[in-house]
Amino acid sequence: MPDVVSILKDKFRLAVFSVQVTKDDFPTIWVDAGSIINMLDFLKNEIDQPYKMLYDLTAIDEQARNHRDANPESVFTIVYQLLSFERNSFLRIKTPLTITEPSIPSATAVWPSANWYEREIYDLFGVKFTGHPDLRRILMPKTWVGHPLQKCHPARATEMAPYQLPEPKQVAEEAAMQFKPEEWGLNKTIADDELMFLNLGPQHPGTHGILRLVVQLDGEDIMKVVPDIGFHHRGAEKMGERQSWHSYIPYTDRVEYLGGVMNNFPYVMAVEKLGGIAVPERAKVIRILMSELFRISSHLVWYGTFAGDLGMLTPVFFMFNDREKVFDIVEAICGARMHPSWFRIGGVTQDLPNGWKKLIQEFVDYFPKKLKEYNGMVMQNSIFKARTVGIGIYTTEEAIDWGITGPGLRATGFEWDFRKKQPYSGYENFEFDVPTGKNGDCYDRAVVRVEEMRQSLRIIQQCLDNMPEGPYKSDHPLTTPPVKKNTLEDIETLINHFLNVSWGPVIPPGEAFCSVEATKGNNGYYLISDGNVTSYRTRIRTPSFPHMQLVPLIAQGYTLPDLMAILGSVDYVLSDVDR
């Protein structure tokens, strides 16, 4: 069968400018902006083994880039990353925009999920999307001037005027935030009935963080939900452009703050791909071990708070106690609780401490009993079931159309786990099952997560039994910092140690994407190196962003209390939505 690039070249001929070689070996083609929508439509609906998911959509400001190779002239490059489940592969399409007031046709007609991605690009890069139904800022406040991810925009708060909030500004900001139904695309009435609008958040205990939802209600029935996000925008992507490759690791921890070191995982793997660093076996298994511990800890927070959302106050206390037990392990190994920043380029910070096995084994032996207890307490509880079974349903097709990954996708009955399908770091050597649901409702999403904790325990047990011996860090010169012991023995390592610690490593120019099956879904880093000590562009593809975009669709038609169940079952973290 001809590969996708030659099919596209045959069909679209001159519209395909060139093919780019990237470090991640994804087919990457440069395409004319005029043909982009036809091509996306073709790839989604016509081609054999179609690319059904718009996995990511982002932009690059090319104005300060040195290593452009033979790629077409571009000021802003729009990057579409598509995923085909049948082919089990990604496709990257790049569109160059050359004019200084750039615009490109919107892809919302092909993929509904393009909506927020395009708004994000508009907000952060200033690229306009013609035909977009609702092109407003999404992350930055309405009153913001400029587009932060443009190279000319200041990165630091301390480069800008000191923040002040005098009374008139407070009033103006509040006025800008004021909810006006017309602006948000909502009707005030239906037939002759006046509708009610309810504003939830940005400060509300049920939203699990600073998220604002405006709910249009007919009585107690939800007609529409409009999320307003961006309250948690911490500029993590811009941060990548100024921190060294090494010193950016702590920022990744905080992107999905319940996942801890699992956030380091895709980032360091992407850097390793760029640098051509091979990671030793022991480090690979240690990484898996720690990630699975964090999966359990994150799912425990979800388990407790989800039960709490539905009116059960006690489970959260039990589950947080077990989370403390996980944290005792994490702390003993990494030295910190929530954000250990423990992975390193080329390995992990240090070897496992003496006695680690016993510590983890105790937890692995203890926890299944607890899970059983919680199953009786929460999952079998009739009120819990009444509030989650048949609520917030979406189908596999809808999930794929909206870019849903992780437990939310598997709950629809589609067995897709990146640990199995595109194994990384040696997951192919582990035995575990991929739990799936049937109905894609709130209850099934819960079932999948609960079962995932059991599977994580299985993986951890296998790590305990089969931990390979050997170094915990690669001896590649770009490993940061190189193993200290070696620095005392040869001058090369000493020089690398000094440079990597003082300057940071210089990663060779190139582009690479790496993703992991994180706690909430698929979390990926798309890194572009310009041959410098910092990344040229750091794109973080987080799962919660598309998941949040789906909430309005699945909440429609249910009642207000169901919305709390739906929000809880989606299991998002606001820092993961807004970055």
Next chain:
Amino acid sequence: MTWWTSKVNDPAAVSGNSSFEETVQQSVVLTNMESMVAWGRKNSVWPFNFGLSCCYVEMATSLTSKYDIARFGSEVIRGTPREADMMIIAGTVFIKMAPVIRQLYEQMMAPRWVISMGSCANSGGMYDIYSVVQGVDKFMPVDVYVPGCPPRPDAFMEGLLLMRDQIGQERRPLNWVVGSQGIIKPPEISLKESKREERMRMTGLRSPDEI
């Protein structure tokens, strides 16, 4: 206000001279109104159920069994600022969120206190970035700063205890009085100073190779 409890018929609690003074001391608490109100405030600081980011998870952890903030009378988290005494700025102060934070603070009724929890709220911390205010004290007052990223629940509770002590010593006129009318706050203390000696003595650190 000094008081204590003892078991009935506990001989140790009585010196045995059966004086009038001792008898009164055993059953009557003598204090002034101001001190009693301060004592009440100090022991029931109700926090506002408010969180911004990562720190909020550690703050919520302090409510759960292992840490049990109820020991200090602060487990009653309130969903509305109007019923809360204390606002914990738990997390990053985003520019988009700043007007909301200030409005929520203004909706709290006096007496009210603010704990700035974590490096972001203290100073912006590691987020010197366009969308983050470099410290919540740029637009509202703060009583206690808790360092950490995020601070452990223990550290947060140490901050809370510190604030409780400050609240207990604070003097707020209960009515119109002759004088300055204002709130008299105890001098601010710096744990960096007071713990310095103890910390300087810590020379041997536990090896990371052992559990």
